[in-house]
Amino acid sequence: xxxxxxRLVIRDAATGAAVPDAxxxxxxxxRMAYIDAGREGTGRGHADDCPFCEAPRKSDEDALIVARxxxxxxxxxxxxxxxxxxxxxxxxHVPLYDEATPDELREMGELTQIAMxxxxxxxxxxxxxxxxxxxxxxxxxxxxHLHQHIVPRWQxxxxxxPIIARTKSMSQMLGDTRRLVAEGWPAAx
Numbered sequence: 001x002x003x004x005x006x007r008l009v010i011r012d013a014a015t016g017a018a019v020p021d022a023x024x025x026x027x028x029x030x031r032m033a034y035i036d037a038g039r040e041g042t043g044r045g046h047a048d049d050c051p052f053c054e055a056p057r058k059s060d061e062d063a064l065i066v067a068r069x070x071x072x073x074x075x076x077x078x079x080x081x082x083x084x085x086x087x088x089x090x091x092x093h094v095p096l097y098d099e100a101t102p103d104e105l106r107e108m109g110e111l112t113q114i115a116m117x118x119x120x121x122x123x124x125x126x127x128x129x130x131x132x133x134x135x136x137x138x139x140x141x142x143x144x145h146l147h148q149h150i151v152p153r154w155q156x157x158x159x160x161x162p163i164i165a166r167t168k169s170m171s172q173m174l175g176d177t178r179r180l181v182a183e184g185w186p187a188a189x
Contacts, residue, residue, distance in 0.1 A: 052089045052145040064174055066181040067114070071107040074115055076178050077149070079141075083172045084123050084181065086115050086150040095144050096134055108148060114186065115150050122184040125152035 055063035055075055064076040066086065077085040088111045090104040100108070112130065119125055129151040133140040172180075 050093055050142065050145050052087075052142060052147060053091075053093050055089075056091055060182065061175070061178070064178050066118075066178055067111065067185045069107045069111055071101070071104045072111055074111050076174055076181070078174070080174075081129075081149075081151050082153065084119050084125070084152040084177055086119070086181070087147045088112055088115065088150065089145060089147040093144065094146050097132060097146060100146055112148060112150060115181075118181055118184040118186075119150070119152045122180045123152055124154075126155050127153045129153060 055065060056068070056073055058065075060066070060068075064078065065073055066076065067074040071092075072088055072090045074086055074088050077087050088108050090100055090108065092101075092104065094100055094104075097105075116128055116130075119128070130149065132146070132148050134143075136143040
């Protein structure tokens, strides 16, 4: 074994720190604000400092809300994975899917379907990633308030830029995206 090959062998935990491995890293230092807020007990743990409880109290433009229902509402993600990345949240401060009421779940499902139709119409996306992270251990940035992600996807959104330059190109400002989605949202009956 060469010295270079031997250097890559992890013999025990004490000598394994900083040894190169096969994993690539995606650095997201802006997410640390959520982690720090959780450590301090702010921003995630209580309804009085939860951004998803605060958003409906603001104007739609200030909170990036595109639609409001009776039990849930839709807003843009402040840190989107793609243009048009939406979140569907119940108004009630509840952390887990199985703690939501049938009315909240029904409306979240209906709003998700409408959001998909609107995003296809205004952004011409080819597909979606839809999901929820339940609890901090599962990756929920704001674990104390249930929310569902709707991420529009395009055939061409996996281009060289994020792969080579490790940078995600966002082609629209959040305010412009909010306006397009809100204007495309069907009027309430």
